[in-house]
Amino acid sequence: MKQYDFEEERVKQEIIKLGAKRVLIQLPEGLKPEGPYLAKVVHKTGALAIVSADSCYGACDLATTDAESLNVDLIIHYGHSKMLKYERVPTVYVEARATVGVEKVVEKALPLLKEFQTVGLATTVQHVQTLDFVREILLRAGKTVVIGDAGRANYPGQVIGCEFSNAKSIANEADAFLFIGGGRFHALGVALSTSKPTIVADPYEKTAYSIDDEAWKILKQRWACIEEAKNAKTFAVLVGLKLGQKRLEKALSIKRKLEETGKAAVLFAIKEITPESLMEFPTVDAYINTACPRIALDDASKFQKPVLTLNEALVLVNEVSWEKLCREGLFEN
């Protein structure tokens, strides 16, 4: 059995219903290996499948422009829930729910939660269907359980890489968070957004652990990064070219604020923010990234120059204090 539900029947029905002749398949990195197989599923309907082989880290990065350029009738976007308010090209989201069980790993996490009475739950869309069951396990263990529903995500308890409102909305009540899911990326986001102890239950690796040391390390790095950026003379403000990451007005605003504090600032438009692409500009001392805020946070050590999020830049220009930033979140706005 596959680790994820690719909803093959629904996909075929949607293609037939729309009468789509040409379909673009978009997958996040972890699901890309399934691309050729999923193309075959599309071909069974008589439509032509084209697999997008460029990077895709979220529903913010919907391949609308590519779809238009290839005269595609339908995008099938796997692995993320709908995020953009509307799509210029018809789009089907296949959330790729995980088929792996979570019971054992949640039980493994219980000892790590023993000091905490009220536990907040958070997870990615892959595991939202398990939260009721996870709650039951915790209730049986004598815990109080809270699941946030701030109305911005698609499901209660769901978090995405740059949006943790569900977790934040219950951070005051919760003594700690239990995050269900793989990798460290989303769990770190929960810890950094809520400043609460965060335990990870990873059903793929079948391990439970605390992410707090890592979150603390990142916080120290961010502080150092802001301090280093204070010495910078020339800034580049990055404007994202991915569909849901373009914030030109915010970029113009922070450019103005930097100039008011005596810094030079220039706008850069960029789709893929990599250490290599930023290395091409030796006269730039520091970057403000208005695109995906997670890039700088998670890969800070790979970048040779400070790369700040928009919120961190507000600390730099003395509009927000470091304490308030830590309280309200490094990357959400």
Added chain:
Amino acid sequence: MKQYDFEEERVKQEIIKLGAKRVLIQLPEGLKPEGPYLAKVVHKTGALAIVSADSCYGACDLATTDAESLNVDLIIHYGHSKMLKYERVPTVYVEARATVGVEKVVEKALPLLKEFQTVGLATTVQHVQTLDFVREILLRAGKTVVIGDAGRANYPGQVIGCEFSNAKSIANEADAFLFIGGGRFHALGVALSTSKPTIVADPYEKTAYSIDDEAWKILKQRWACIEEAKNAKTFAVLVGLKLGQKRLEKALSIKRKLEETGKAAVLFAIKEITPESLMEFPTVDAYINTACPRIALDDASKFQKPVLTLNEALVLVNEVSWEKLCREGLFEN
């Protein structure tokens, strides 16, 4: 003095003439360090400059879609001559002619040309203005000189990374080629397209050398690559998403031909073809690249699976012989 002529006055006049309020600056990798400086030049006109920080390897990669997405009135594209027949967004090309002298390095190249009577000249747009002068030096040395003008490039003798018709048009007459310019990329293209001895005169490094051993090595690699691809069961045919690199019809045609020879084939759409992005697909055994043909040729050793050009794929499906391919060029069509 700068190594290249950025035509600052003309750029400012063009911005003013067009009344452009927002300008996108696009630079190839070698010129990217000048981005912040060139933004300042634009700012002097009162327009807002945005520097494109994504990769750009040719005029085929004009940032029209990005310009539209950013509501830009004018693209200033540096380092390449016009290639596309028309632009959806007004575009000024600044060819960035080199200011470095070529006399000494051409004289250094003369001993390497001593066996050859008739010498063909080839260069990039950065040095086309030097060709008459180079011809004089060679004439004085007793050579016969030919400069091709096949009518496809913007200047006689000019070559670009994927288009060597000027060199090919005189390959029968020439005993050898003298290439004026930096790097090995274009010189290799001359050697591979013409199968003639090719001497490089590099005015930046101030060295002259033969590129023939390297061209021969690449030819052997390509032969091995095609042979390896013959064993592949599943192919992905890459469709480029860069403006001048999209050849969907050719991709569909080679997909059909592969299927007729019993291979499985799936279409991939891709903007940045990197070894990392292709590594995401373990079930694909080999790739046919219909986008920039130079990627596979120059970086073959970095790719873990065979990546063939469209012309090489025609050898694979027995439509063209290896000998004909070598005669007519590995990558041009």
